[in-house]
Amino acid sequence: MIHLLRRLGFYVLTAWAAVTVNFFIPHLMPGDPVQNLIARQQGKSSPQAVEALRIQLGLTGDQSLWPQYLHYWSQLFHGSLGISTSFFPAPVSTVLGTALPWTITLVGVSTVISFLVGTIVGIIVAWRRGSWMDGVLPVATFFQAVPYFFFALLVLIILGSDLGAFPISGGSDQGVDPGFNWPFISSALYHGFLPMLTIVVSSIAGWILGMRNMMVTTMDEDYVLVAQAKGLPTRRVIGYAARNAVLPNVSGFSLSLSFVVSGALLTEIVFSYPGIGFQLLNAVQAEDFPLLQGIFLVITFAVLAANLFADVVYALLDPRTRQEG
């Protein structure tokens, strides 16, 4: 329990750091950000939007940094991430609220699949090392080195456009009602298949490699040798080794998650998937700064929540973390 509380404290600290960084970036950049914005947009945004941005960034000139910072926090606690300039006058939270469920489902499902399959393949590769299974590693590595969005582009062309087997854009069919009903879920699965495939294939190498390397080390431990020597079935021996080898993979979850999320954002863009990544592209193209910053915060909070979840799983798997403290 104490271990989990400590982790929770760390995540609160990280959230604070992310919010603070987010607040200070516009203030520390050279020049007046609002002027930069106007210069870059060349009159694309309305005067009201520029004024709203100026007030929101606290750049009206009559306040020092500290009250602005407090104001920013109180806004956040009221659930306000500011007003989007490209969807003016829609608040950022509304824009992101519709996009977030798509991204969370996409990233969540594909990460779980990738983790499970990657870990199992890693165990098998370690067990059968010296056989043809060793060839899995270089292949997986190649797919990991290919940028997500490039692989997504290839998948899109081959499976989407050329073969026409899968839809090439959108999250579900136009006519279906979003909600918990079978037509919608099946349509969403059908549309989500290619993005998921991309994310799984691109991220699986890390799990395979991590698991294989830990298995190779764990299989040299005495208790595994004893288990083998006393004649336990191979299956159980592998089970002993794998249960211990999987721990670093679970704790490595937090490290890889921020990679996967970044990759998933790009994948969404290629597939025109209606998630956060697609909004990110909109925000970059429209130079919608409040939306960009809101996206950063929302993604960070989501990643922190996922990490907390991984910590709980870890504590369940490893009794040592429960005793310490």
Next chain:
Amino acid sequence: MSIQIAAEPGTAPPPATPPSARGISRAVMLPRSPKILIGLGVLVFFVLLAIIGPWLAPDDPSATSADLLAGPSGAHWLGTTQAGQDVLSQLLIGARSIVVVGFLAGIIATVLSVVIGVSAGYFGGLVDDLLSMLTNVFLVIPGLPLLIVMDSYLPRGTGSNSLVIALIVSLTGWAFGARVLRAQTLSLRSRDYVASARVIGERRLRIIGTEILPNLIAIVAASFVFTVLYAIGTFVALAFLGVVDPSHWSWGSMLFWAEANNAAQVNAWWWFLPPGISIALLGTSLALLNFGIDEFINPRLRAAGLSRKVARAAGLPRRIRFGLTPVIGRRTGR
């Protein structure tokens, strides 16, 4: 991914040889395994391309011509874009900024990670707590969105400068290395030869410089290679999104234009395949190098890949499962 696993507690790499000329020469003699050789070979090819590419380019990459969206031909070896620009020229010129950003960011981030990781591991106590916390915060915060926010706020010209991009990319890329280096420094610090150096009364900086750092060389190298890989991936992603000015030629901006003009939908494979494959090859070469160095740090991983010939020569069964992992030296080894 792999470097972080190698340094988990309990799997700390086997003790490196204490610093000596031999230890260093071993580190220099690294390029032995096929992984390292292939990785280095491909990497050197791309670095050369980055140096001489702009001279080899047959055309101005931005110059338009009458051949719109033409496939590969004698005049344009890799075809042309929507605006009639020569794809080969863009590819050759775009190599430079990729390699420059990758290596610059790699160097800056590695220096940061050595300073932060080694001080956290060596000094311990409050310094360690604070620096570890900082490292973990940077590890958890998703890098790409943060970079996009930072880069968008920069004035237009500055945001596309290779040095500036390298700087902000390295800001999110140092934490992996720092974590691994801290773990290894912690383990080295309690070794006898470091303790004796402390008892003799050597100064801290000297102990770090002559006793600790030489034994971290392999890990520093692995984390450098990893960071270069990360920086290239991130730079390409930023350029692909159009955060970095698309008129600044790189493989990422080539993909930006290809995507913006629906190259995939009109099946203009000569446009988007060359930059994508180049990135993949460069990335794979760096990943191979990283594995090679990992196997050097932790020989157990290496023994796993015994070829039939080596196994027979050493009189071992090919599949070794439990109890021991043979580490087979090469004939030149000992």
